[in-house]
Amino acid sequence: MNFIKFLLITFLYLAPVDIILAVEPDEVLTDLKLESRARDISANVRCVVCQNEPIDTSNSGVARDLRILIRERLLAGDSNKEVYKYLVDRYGNFILFKPPLTLSTAFLWFMPLLVFFLGVVILVGVLKKASPSNKSRFSNVSNDTKFSDSLENKKGKK
Amino acid sequence: MRRFVFLVPLALSLIIGTFSVWGLLNDRNPSEVPSALINRSIPKFNLSPLPGLRTPGFSRDNLLNLKKVSVINFFASWCLPCRAEHQSLIELSQNNEIVLAGINYKDINKDALDWLTELGNPYTYVGDDFSGRTGIDWGITGVPETFIVNRDGKVVHRFSGPLVGVKFKEFKELLTLELR
Structure with a gap:
């Protein structure tokens, strides 16, 4: 009996870990394909406020704005590449978790x-x-x- | 050649050591996001004025037509550091060589009006960016953030955080360089 209680309590503590996602219900697109692309992109985009967190899981206001913006760009027919370019134009390569190969990052890559x-x-x-x-x-x-x-x-x- | 092999560890530790000391001593801020706008033309935007305020709103074209050095300041009434830097902005507004424009970031209209009534309105233009989209176009990470735009409409400097103390001094020095 105690063991079952223990298990229950443990699961209660662990369960929310998977459920907690910063993406809020009102942001989610009805088109599942676009939504999964949006999720892929936002997992690779750095939150400019919290910096080591992707905007996909960040609770900051700017992160939410960017998540909505990414979905808007996708709905407008942008390719993933175009969405990344849109973000890099405004925030620089800093916003990407995976730095592109440029002269200044060549050393890092090689x-x-x-x-x-x-x-x-x-x-x-x-x-x-x-x-x-x-x-x-x-x-x-x-x-x-x-x-x-x-x-x-x-x-x-x- | 072989005789100098023993110098390799020394050379390696010197190189690593130099980088470490640079990382520790330099007054650089590793978490400061470099602005992508530097040396680029100001982004496209068109902001309506704050309802109830006489100061006009402004757009990219407004700034380009000025042919003057302009200072663009993102502010909000809910932002405490903005209060701290407001006196600096009042000081800047007395300089006729520059145009000081404010962008009211994600703010409630009435709060922004109260703010400008209470602290004084230093701005020649005030744009209402309730959605925060213009903020994203300028690549801001928070408020306050201030940009110096040169006569050709090119963004030359970005300051994040309040313009007070040493930072404000540095800001004024860079501004003076642009005005020459």
């Missing part, structure tokens, strides 16, 4: 590749350096067999 190639270069260097001594140590087949022989001997003894 950094992982750069680090990867640096890693490859270092790895190749290390392996090359290690290979001559590798040969002298391990390419000696007789040594190798002796080692495995001794292992088998040990197993046999047990």
Whole structure:
């Protein structure tokens, strides 16, 4: 009985987490396709007041205005690209969570590749350096067999 | 070449360290949203006057036809920092070389009228932006926000937050540069 109570209380606490969305009922479009596009866009648009929150979940006034605006643009027949452009024209690239590839963000975008190639270069260097001594140590087949022989001997003894 | 490999960690820590110190010491504000309007022509808008106020409303064309440096100030009666900067705006309004225009952002008409009666009306134009759409066209993030527009109708500076103290001093310096 107590366990059921515990479960009930736990679910009561957890349940609203999924339901709480800043998108208010009066904003939702009747056209489900457009609405889902609007949701996709607003998840990628930064709230300019709360900054680390997308406007999709933000409760600020400007976020609500932008959500309504996005839906208006979609109803007017804008493509997703055009909607993003509309927002960037007014708020700059800052409003996008995913920064576009420009001269100033090139470093950001190519950094992982750069680090990867640096890693490859270092790895190749290390392996090359290690290979001559590798040969002298391990390419000696007789040594190798002796080692495995001794292992088998040990197993046999047990 | 090989002899200098031991310098690599030192160089790396110097580079990272320099960025860290820059991040800590510089008086930059990382959360300040850079305005997308800087060095661009003022956005299209057309605002009606506040009902009951003699001051006319204004549009983009009004500002372009002025051929004067203009200061566009977003304000609202519900905005406390706006009250703080109002004295600065009164001071600006005494300068005949500039045109000070106000955009009343998401405000109730009567409250805005009371505000201007109580504190004085420094504006040559006051536009009513009840919907906040003109605010979005200017890319504002809140009120107060103030823009300096040069004689060619280009937005040259944006200040967010109240124009008081050091900020107002900086504002006036930049404004003087535009007036030269």
